[in-house]
Amino acid sequence: MTEEPASGLRFRWKAMGCIWELTLCPDQPDAPALAEAAFEQVSLAERLLSVFLPSSDISRINREGQSGPVRVSPLTLRALAHAFQLSEMTGGAFDIACGALVRLWGFEGGEGRKPVEDEITQALKCTGRHNVLMDEAAVTVRLVRSGVRLNPGGYGKGFGLDLAMEALRAAGVHSALMHAGTSSVAALGVDCTGRPWQVGIRIPGQNEGHAAVLELQDGSLSVSGISEQSFSDEGRRFGHVLDPRTGWPVEREGWAVALCESAAASDALATAALVLGPEGTERILKGRGEARVIFYDERGRPIREVGGGPEPGGSRTESHVSE
Amino acid sequence: MSRNNLFSREYLTRRDFLKGSAAAAASVAVFGAQRAQAEEPAQKSLEEPIRAGIIGTGAQGTFLLSNAVKVPGVEIVACCDIYEPHLEKSLILAPDAEPYQDYRRLLDRKDIQAVIIATPLHLHAQMSIDAMDAGKHVFCEKMMAYSIEQAKAMARKQRETGKVLQLGHQRRVNSTYRHAYRMLNVDKVCGRVTQVRAQWHRNGSWRRAVPDKSLEKQLNWRLYREYSQGLMAELGSHQIDAVNWFLNALPVSVMASGGIDYWKDGRTVYDNISVIYEYPGGIRCTYTCITTNEHEAYYEMYMGDEGTLVVTPEKGLLFREPKAEQLVWAPMAHKDESKGKEAIVLDAGATRRAREGTGQEEIRTDASQDDYYVELEEFFQSVRTGKKPASDPESALQSCVTCLMANNAAQTGRKIQFNEKMFQI
Numbered sequence: 001m002t003e004e005p006a007s008g009l010r011f012r013w014k015a016m017g018c019i020w021e022l023t024l025c026p027d028q029p030d031a032p033a034l035a036e037a038a039f040e041q042v043s044l045a046e047r048l049l050s051v052f053l054p055s056s057d058i059s060r061i062n063r064e065g066q067s068g069p070v071r072v073s074p075l076t077l078r079a080l081a082h083a084f085q086l087s088e089m090t091g092g093a094f095d096i097a098c099g100a101l102v103r104l105w106g107f108e109g110g111e112g113r114k115p116v117e118d119e120i121t122q123a124l125k126c127t128g129r130h131n132v133l134m135d136e137a138a139v140t141v142r143l144v145r146s147g148v149r150l151n152p153g154g155y156g157k158g159f160g161l162d163l164a165m166e167a168l169r170a171a172g173v174h175s176a177l178m179h180a181g182t183s184s185v186a187a188l189g190v191d192c193t194g195r196p197w198q199v200g201i202r203i204p205g206q207n208e209g210h211a212a213v214l215e216l217q218d219g220s221l222s223v224s225g226i227s228e229q230s231f232s233d234e235g236r237r238f239g240h241v242l243d244p245r246t247g248w249p250v251e252r253e254g255w256a257v258a259l260c261e262s263a264a265a266s267d268a269l270a271t272a273a274l275v276l277g278p279e280g281t282e283r284i285l286k287g288r289g290e291a292r293v294i295f296y297d298e299r300g301r302p303i304r305e306v307g308g309g310p311e312p313g314g315s316r317t318e319s320h321v322s323e
Numbered sequence: 324m325s326r327n328n329l330f331s332r333e334y335l336t337r338r339d340f341l342k343g344s345a346a347a348a349a350s351v352a353v354f355g356a357q358r359a360q361a362e363e364p365a366q367k368s369l370e371e372p373i374r375a376g377i378i379g380t381g382a383q384g385t386f387l388l389s390n391a392v393k394v395p396g397v398e399i400v401a402c403c404d405i406y407e408p409h410l411e412k413s414l415i416l417a418p419d420a421e422p423y424q425d426y427r428r429l430l431d432r433k434d435i436q437a438v439i440i441a442t443p444l445h446l447h448a449q450m451s452i453d454a455m456d457a458g459k460h461v462f463c464e465k466m467m468a469y470s471i472e473q474a475k476a477m478a479r480k481q482r483e484t485g486k487v488l489q490l491g492h493q494r495r496v497n498s499t500y501r502h503a504y505r506m507l508n509v510d511k512v513c514g515r516v517t518q519v520r521a522q523w524h525r526n527g528s529w530r531r532a533v534p535d536k537s538l539e540k541q542l543n544w545r546l547y548r549e550y551s552q553g554l555m556a557e558l559g560s561h562q563i564d565a566v567n568w569f570l571n572a573l574p575v576s577v578m579a580s581g582g583i584d585y586w587k588d589g590r591t592v593y594d595n596i597s598v599i600y601e602y603p604g605g606i607r608c609t610y611t612c613i614t615t616n617e618h619e620a621y622y623e624m625y626m627g628d629e630g631t632l633v634v635t636p637e638k639g640l641l642f643r644e645p646k647a648e649q650l651v652w653a654p655m656a657h658k659d660e661s662k663g664k665e666a667i668v669l670d671a672g673a674t675r676r677a678r679e680g681t682g683q684e685e686i687r688t689d690a691s692q693d694d695y696y697v698e699l700e701e702f703f704q705s706v707r708t709g710k711k712p713a714s715d716p717e718s719a720l721q722s723c724v725t726c727l728m729a730n731n732a733a734q735t736g737r738k739i740q741f742n743e744k745m746f747q748i
């Protein structure tokens with residue numbers, strides 16, 4: 001995914017293992033200071049949710065949560081409550097309490113490996129939000145059994161974008177675009193020329209050309225596909241997106257693009273959509289007008305669009321095959 | 324209760340978001356039941372919680388608050404800021420806290436035992452002294468105070484009241500620094516230290532976004548001399564405090580040069596400064612703090628005739644001089660490559676050092692907690708036990724004097740000699 005070139009001031013930052021980029025309009029007063037404020041929020045999200053920082057709330061929960069309640073930041077509790085509600089809404093197709101599976105398949109910073117069925121059965125027992133207990137009054141989180149691990153992949157970057165967008169909005173910014181490693185992007189208002197922000201969806205494996213150019217206004221967009229990270233075993237390819245209900249990687253080719261206001265939600269929804277496929281995604285979005293998912297095949301052709309999308313004035317799409 | 328819109332950002336700001344969360348509600352019920360069954364005597368005997376408040380909830384205050392709320396046995400019951408958006412934000416982190424805009428009303432509360440102060444520098448002394456007078460223990464952000472006299476007044480008030488006064492020099496609690504201190508001073512891994520080089524280099528305006536020009540000085544107080552002592556106070560004091568600590572010494576003289584040479588945006592504090600301190604025994608420390616280039620960011624480097632120790636909060640590296648003997652534990656240590664030279668990494672669990680008669684001892688660095696959390700945990704522990712914190716008023720005053728004199732030297736263009744009286748409370 002790339003943003004279409006738009007004249008603006010660009011600021012870059014490295015966090016959560018990828019490059020983040022913020023675009024502000026050239027006439028935006030205090031632009032460098034606003035960029036610092038936005039990236040401070042990204043850094044906060046990383047300190048709360050990263051599994052790679054031993055001091056993060058998530059690492060502390062994973063390490064100490066089986067022995068007793070772990071006190072966390074109220075913001076972490078909010079993020080977890082939000083993530084678990086998304087998990088419930090998607091019927092468990094998205095679930096951050098799937099760290100045991102992610103680790104088993106070697107997708108937590110290691111090399112991918114195919115486990116045996118027994119290992120998957122064991123890891124499934126440690127998967128699911130019912131294994132995580134939150135106490136709102138005490139601001140604590142506890143894991144009910146040993147082996148349960150949280151993995152906020154498919155949520156954390158979106159959470160960082162949401163915090164950053166909220167900070168920019170509170171500072172009075174009307175126009176901004178920010179992406180996290182090109183897998184999720186969030187927009188405030190319209191671009192510097194007054195048009196909706198243009199976001200190009202790149203065809204996997206190709207350096208040039210876009211499968212589609214989507215318009216984004218006061219909303220977020222996330223892309224999920226299995227081609228980004230995968231390994232092969234006996235001729236079979238296993239991608240990094242796991243179905244927390246079965247314990248197996250999703251084998252669906254192509255990718256899903258989710259659009260809604262919150263980047264954390266679009267991040268989670270794109271992952272769930274890849275797991276559920278178009279029919280399943282349509283079922284969970286029925287009656288919910290706030291989110292939309294577009295499915296593309298492996299060659300970048302739009303297959304199907306489900307859900308309602310953001311409110312009028314929100315994101316619109318103009319899908320077309322590569323320029 | 325209205326259904327949460329999961330696809331919007333309201334989960335970040337809606338006060339009742341958690342209350343509307345089925346996930347949280349169900350879990351609380353289950354958790355509550357489990358807790359009732361599992362009541363253990365040890366848990367019952369937990370001491371009364373410490374009730375604390377925070378004054379100043381801007382960027383740094385929010386940072387501290389997000390860690391303070393995690394310290395077991397502590398309740399944040401009051402938040403204070405004169406700027407409403409900052410105050411509102413703090414209530415997301417401490418939803419049960421009472422909001423205040425006048426810090427004196429917060430200090431009036433008899434149930435509050437301790438306060439965290441994270442306000443602009445020129446307010447540190449008055450607020451800390453008022454707090455101690457009101458019977459509160461105080462954690463105050465660094466640098467200690469705007470002037471030497473103010474810092475001394477704070478230290479004297481601490482002695483007079485017997486309250487805990489801890490300053491926010493969190494390198495004092497960082498495990499890499501504590502390990503590095505022992506290696507330099509006990510194991511003498513650098514031999515005789517002759518030079519120190521330290522820097523904090525950033526590439527940015529150091530400005531905060533201001534929604535309205537009338538708020539410029541309030542929100543960007545760091546940039547104006549009437550409220551701030553600039554880079555030496557806000558960044559340098561952390562590192563200069565560490566140098567004084569590592570050398571077990573105070574400087575005898577300082578020369579400095581600084582200017583507003585790049586960010587000509589109306590600020591009145593330097594946007595770059597270069598300092599040379601002389602310590603006893605001919606040890607010189609060069610320190611630079613700039614805002615136009617972030618290459619190699621921040622570190623303190625101790626150079627001795629047998630080795631070089633580079634320390635940052637995240638990592639420490641030891642380079643041995645070619646002529647020095649190999650350390651007995653070096654073959655077992657974790658190695659790293661830096662600029663084509665092999666270095667021993669201080670922050671790895673594999674780092675070992677020899678202990679006379681007892682073989683090797685493994686020293687692990689604890690990366691499992693944020694330094695901000697550790698310093699606040701230490702503060703509340705001091706409130707309970709009366710134990711002196713690592714960043715105490717004496718060392719903080721020394722760091723404050725060391726930094727302010729560098730500013731003075733840069734402003735006057737003179738070499739300044741320190742004397743004992745300057746550091747005396």
